[in-house]
Amino acid sequence: MKKQLAVLAATAVLGVTSAFAANPFSDVTPQDWAYQAVAQLAAQGVVNGYPDGTFQGQHNITRYEMAQMVAKALVRQDRVDAEQNAIINRLANEFSAELNNLGVRVATLENKVGNFKFTGDARLKFVGNEKTTDSYAYFKKDDKGHATDGFYTDKTIRKSNFNYRGRVxxxxxxxxxxxxxxxxxxxxxxxxxxxxxxEIDRIYVQHNFGKYLTATAGRHDLFVGGGLTYDGVTEGATVMVGKDALNASVTYGYAPDLAFKVVQGNTKDKPGTGFYKESGYADNQRDNAQLTVFQINGKVGPKVDLGAFYTKVSAVRAGNTQHMADVATYLGVKEKDLPEATEKLDFYGVHANADLGHNVKVDGEFAKFKNVKHSNAWTAGIAYGAYDMKKAGTWMLKAQYVDLDVLAPVFSSTFWTPYNQNFKTWAVSGKYAVAKNIGLAAYSTIGAKDKQGNDVAEYYRAELNYKF
Known part of the structure; x- marks a missing residue:
């Protein structure tokens, strides 16, 4: 009886109307496996009933009504565990004919044909700087392309730019x-x-081994910690065990987005702002760093998330990175504090975020190289609002402070600040859903400086995002 009430309550909340009561398809009874499957999803909160748990209506459900419930479950497919995902897929296959012939428009179903679906996004972005001149710092090279001693600057004009991107x-x-x-x-x-x-920037296969274990292999996303150090791509494999309350993962593979981006602010000798950007741990991705990333994440109560990670770097040592010591020397790091050429570049970190209620959230993260001095990186932020791109009119404002040491282990950060090392700034951002699945975002640094206290040109960014 409880299962029947749960399913019927779900039917009401999902907007199943009596208009479908006269459809020619046969009813789904409480004894049917599909009925029981939806009841299980309802009991687990994937499909919710009325707040008081009551419902008054018929016991049997038509196939059209069941198809509508499956359609709504598909919308939440990215927020369920492996077992629930398998149930939803099986239901979608069972009711594929009804799903394809529904008179109600369901966006998720329109993007799914049989066992195939597509999603995507588009973005228009503006990037600008407060100042119009920069000085880029490069290392001199000999005729074989090897770096030689010395540093020089070229004055250039940094133009604001507009760009667009589409992904499917x-x-x-x-x-x-x-x-x-x-x-x-x-x-x-x-x-x-x-x-x-x-270009094809993601290609992978994902398999669920029961309820608690998922494996992903190929070119897929790698999000380390809270995203301060690395939010990019990896070519390898990830195994995750557990659920939202407590989970652990191990990733092994190549990380092509490992690149330093060191800022140098204004000085008396160097007007303007410049940065030296190296290509990464190695030019050839095949020879790039091989990472083994261990992560653990969990919840402390319903409103606090905690996590930690350790990244073991194989195949690359400090002596193999392009000009790592030269950059540090140029920025005033003492020679005795520089990493040995054979030093491992393992790095680790911790992160946390908390919901304080009343739409107020805070977050923070700390990371550093295990054996490298002057490599501390940390950030802390507070946000107000309840931005949801799917809900028009929702918004959020956030203030964040970022402090990145001369040799901070920051490479492809989820935070939008323009530099990865020798940089500190306040950063403010705002997001607003102008319509369903259309979001406007704006970002700006405030009081940006390098770690030596020199001024760095402020950075501005605005973008309009679409999802489909």
Whole structure:
């Protein structure tokens, strides 16, 4: 009886109306596996009933009504565990005919044909700087391309720019527990030469081993900690065990986005702002750093999230990184504090975020290289609002402080500040959903400086995002 009430309550909340009562399809009874499957999802909170748990209506459910419930469950498929995901996929296959012939428009279903669906996003972005001149610092090289002693600067004009990007993700269901994903991306600056070049930037297979274990292999996303050190791509494999309350993961693979981006502020000898950007731990991705990332995340009560990570770096030592010691020397780090050429570049960190209620949230993260001095990186922020891109009119404001040491282990950060090392700033941002699935965002640094106290040009960014 409880299962019946749960399913019927879910039916009411999902907007199933009596208009479908006269449809020609047969009823789904409480004895049917699909009925019981939806009841299980309802009992687990994937589908919710009325707040008081009551419902008054019929006991049997038509196939059209069941299809509508499956449609709504599909919308939440990215927020369920492996077992629930398998149930939803099986229900979608069972009711595929009804889903394809529903008279009600359901966006998720329109993007899903049989065992295949696609999603995507588009972005228009503006980036600008407060100052119009920069001095870029480069290392001199000999005729073989090897760095030599010395540093020089070139004065240049940093122009504000507009660019656009589009991404489409194709997802195929192999079976109840396996899916294959490919994402195509194209982007270009407005007025730039040529046409947008499309590339496949994600391609992977994901398999659920029961309820608590998921494995992903291929070119997929890697989000380390709270995103301060690395939010980019990895080519390898990730195994995750557990659920939201407590989970652990191990990732092994190559990380092509490992790149330093060191800022140098204004000085008497160097007007303007410049930075030295190296290509990463190695030019050839095949010779790039091999990372083994251990992570653990969990909840302390319903409103506090905690996590920690340790990243073991193989195949690369401090002596292999391009000009790491030269950059540190140029920025005033004493020679005795520089890492030995054979030093391992393992790094670790901790992070936390908390919901303080009344739409107020705080977060923070700390990271550093295990054996490298002057490598502390930390950030702390507070946000107010309840931004949800799916809900028009929702918004959020956030203030954040970022402090990155000369050799901070920050490479491809989820935070939008323009530099990764030798940089500190206040950062403010705001987001507003102008319509369903259309979000406007704006970002700005305030009082940006390098670690030596020199002024750094302020950074501005605004973007309009679309999801489909």
């Amino acid at each position: 993700k194709f997802e195929a269901t192999v079976n109840d527990n396996t899916k294959a994903v490919i994402r195509v991306t194209a982007d270009k600056e407005f007025g730039g030469k040529g046409t947008p070049a499309a």
